[in-house]
Amino acid sequence: MPIYNIDGETLTPIKQVKFKNERELQILTEKNLEELFGLKFIATEFQVDNLRIDTLAFNEETNSFVIIEYKNVKNYSVIDQGYSYLSLLLNNKAEFVLKYNLVCNAALSKDEFDFSQTNVMFISPSYTTYQLRSVEFSDIAFELWKVVKYSNGTVLFDKVNNTDTQASIKQITKENTSKDKVNKEIKKYTEEDTLMNKSDDIKSLYDNLKELILSNYDDIEINHWKYYVAIKVNNKMVATVSVLSKSLKTWINLKETELRDSEGKVRNVSNIGHHGVGDYEYVISSEDDLYYFNKLFKQSYDEKI
DSSP: OOOEEEETOOOOOOOEOOOOOOHHHHHHHHTTTHHHHEEEEEEEEEEEETEEEEEEEETTTTTTEEEEESSSSSOHHHHHHHHHHHHHHOOOHHHHHHHHHHTTOOOOGGSSOOOOGEEEEEESSOOHHHHHHOOOTOOOOEEEEEEEEETOOOOOEOOOOOOOOOOTHHHHHTHHHHHHHHHOOOOOOOOOHHHHTHHHHHHHHHHHHHHHHHHHHHEEEEEEOOOOEEEEEEEEEEEEEEEESSEEEEEOOTTTSSSSSSOOOOOOOTTTSSSSSSSSEEOSGGGGGGHHHHHHHHHHHHHOO
């Protein structure tokens, strides 16, 4: 779909332009990691053994590393490269921890990182049909992002491998020893994991919550992580949800004093340790609680867009 510039009542098409090279794309991304993806920059051209990682980043919400690879050509295997990077990390954890500690002036041990939620991001102006289909699995730890640069000085980063498939990558990699080893340690969490062993009533309550959000708000992305479900817009956290045995515990991502709680139903957890992201906690025990949650959620959503 073409994009147009409005000049009075005239539409002028905005043309796509190419990046000069991969390095231009890499520099642009690294300078804006926080804005684009909510990630902390750790290193560029990070060399470990015989492999070089274009960008090493860190996700503070999952306490895990993110490996970013840039491509300006189409002739490469997403699957093979992705598994090579994950295998590299798992076999050299100490090197990654050392780099993090040096950059962040920290003194953390390997046990204080969650390597199981590591993921690989590919960023490229285009992908082949084969590349797109190769990552159509619910539990694959790879993300494909398409980036488009325009002649008017704007740029678009668009995640392109969102899929509703229930197929597991483990079915096609179980005969491959190195990839199977990665699959056993790296875990891409899915909705199935979130709802595992939960009652039908709780599953129904969660489904109603999800339907409420997706039907009322645009550009929402829902990610399933180890301890909670992350709900984002523009790569910014709006709220998080933990699915418990008898309720949904939610955290609204607004700082203390920023949330309007007219009925006094939320709990201030700004000084209390909790898994979710946000200073305000609200518990949903029945469908009747969804209406008030929506009032809270909208405040955070409006602040993020």
